[in-house]
Amino acid sequence: MKTNHEIQIVDSHMHTPLCGHAVGEPEEYVRQAAAQGIDLITFTCHVPMLEEGFSQKGIRMKDTELPLYVNMVERARELGEELGVRVLCGIEAEIYPDEGMMKRMDATIARHDFDFVLGSLHASLPIYRDWLKQHGKFTDYDIVEDYFTLLTEAIPTKRYDSFAHPDVIRMYGVVKKFEPAKHEASIRKFLQTAYDYDQCLEVNTSGLTKGDFTLHPDPIILDWATEIGNRFTIGSDSHRPESVGQKFKEVFALLECKGIKTLDYYVGRQRHTLAKLPVMPGH
Numbered sequence: 001m002k003t004n005h006e007i008q009i010v011d012s013h014m015h016t017p018l019c020g021h022a023v024g025e026p027e028e029y030v031r032q033a034a035a036q037g038i039d040l041i042t043f044t045c046h047v048p049m050l051e052e053g054f055s056q057k058g059i060r061m062k063d064t065e066l067p068l069y070v071n072m073v074e075r076a077r078e079l080g081e082e083l084g085v086r087v088l089c090g091i092e093a094e095i096y097p098d099e100g101m102m103k104r105m106d107a108t109i110a111r112h113d114f115d116f117v118l119g120s121l122h123a124s125l126p127i128y129r130d131w132l133k134q135h136g137k138f139t140d141y142d143i144v145e146d147y148f149t150l151l152t153e154a155i156p157t158k159r160y161d162s163f164a165h166p167d168v169i170r171m172y173g174v175v176k177k178f179e180p181a182k183h184e185a186s187i188r189k190f191l192q193t194a195y196d197y198d199q200c201l202e203v204n205t206s207g208l209t210k211g212d213f214t215l216h217p218d219p220i221i222l223d224w225a226t227e228i229g230n231r232f233t234i235g236s237d238s239h240r241p242e243s244v245g246q247k248f249k250e251v252f253a254l255l256e257c258k259g260i261k262t263l264d265y266y267v268g269r270q271r272h273t274l275a276k277l278p279v280m281p282g283h
Contacts, residue, residue: 013235
């Protein structure tokens with residue numbers, strides 16, 4: 001098994017069928033990673049949430065399935081040892097403006113020693129849409145402003161190692177149009193706060209495969225983050241084995257053009273930095 005010093009290419013965001021909207025067993029993801037020359041992968045299935053408004057059916061595993069998830073990843077880890085792929089177990093946690101709910105989530109996450117905790121505000125969930133209505137957020141402008149405000153407020157909690165698909169607010173019909181330039185001040189505040197608290201942002205390549213077919217975060221946000229000096233993790237957000245490492249070749253080229261020198265990943269909630277920006281094998 002490769003040591004941290006030998007790790008060159010990582011994919012730190014993928015799911016399992018337990019979430020209800022992914023296919024393929026974890027071992028299939030490991031085999032795909034090995035075929036692509038990826039050295040380390042991290043499973044980050046959606047954390048169980050006890051509140052009904054998070055729509056558990058078809059969205060996330062049940063609370064009782066969390067031990068099964070950990071066991072599934074452990075079996076994948078054993079295969080990874082045979083194939084030369086290091087397999088880690090992480091979780092994709094929620095961001096939501098109710099501290100009581102978040103503390104209950106904290107207790108769920110604390111039941112296992114996860115390697116990596118992603119923070120995600122899934123604006124398309126009914127519970128968040130209801131919150132927006134209750135607080136008079138109806139226009140695209142107000143919804144986007146609220147989204148980045150909540151992300152910013154989540155940073156000092158230090159619940160999360162990296163913030164997943166930071167502009168996912170643009171997806172799934174939550175707003176009609178997302179124009180980053182109109183929200184530069186609030187987005188820059190989010191980026192600056194992440195920098196101040198030394199927390200990562202995720203470069204999520206799945207944005208190139210759906211919706212407006214644009215990287216997460218949008219390239220203009222990536223420019224602002226690079227200017228500030230933010231650090232990044234990378235993930236394919238794979239929901240099927242063939243998506244592991246999706247679009248990595250072109251994204252690495254984009255990051256290089258923007259002056260980003262390297263990427264980070266987490267083991268045991270501790271950050272590690274790749275020696276250099278990766279290059280996909282054979283390219």
